[in-house]
Amino acid sequence: MNREKNAQFIFVCPKQNKFFEGSDFTIFENRGVITDKAGNKTLDAKVKIDQPCPFCGMKHVYHVGELVCPFGG
Numbered sequence: 001m002n003r004e005k006n007a008q009f010i011f012v013c014p015k016q017n018k019f020f021e022g023s024d025f026t027i028f029e030n031r032g033v034i035t036d037k038a039g040n041k042t043l044d045a046k047v048k049i050d051q052p053c054p055f056c057g058m059k060h061v062y063h064v065g066e067l068v069c070p071f072g073g
């Protein structure tokens with residue numbers, strides 16, 4: 001089974017407001033795709049980084065909607 005090695009996401013450090021790339025993360029609390037009141041579909045899940053932030057050393061947690069995918073996904 002081939003695992004995509006180039007799946008990089010852009011994360012932002014909330015402490016220092018700097019961006020960094022990471023590929024080690026875990027999706028949890030995944031409730032699937034939801035539709036909000038405006039009719040926009042979003043994935044309702046959270047992402048936990050499995051590597052320490054290069055700026056502050058913490059393992060940040062984000063909502064999927066906060067993430068920026070470099071591939072425009």
Ligand SMILES: [Zn+2]
Pocket residue numbers: 012013014015016053054055056057058060
């Ligand atoms: Zn940080």
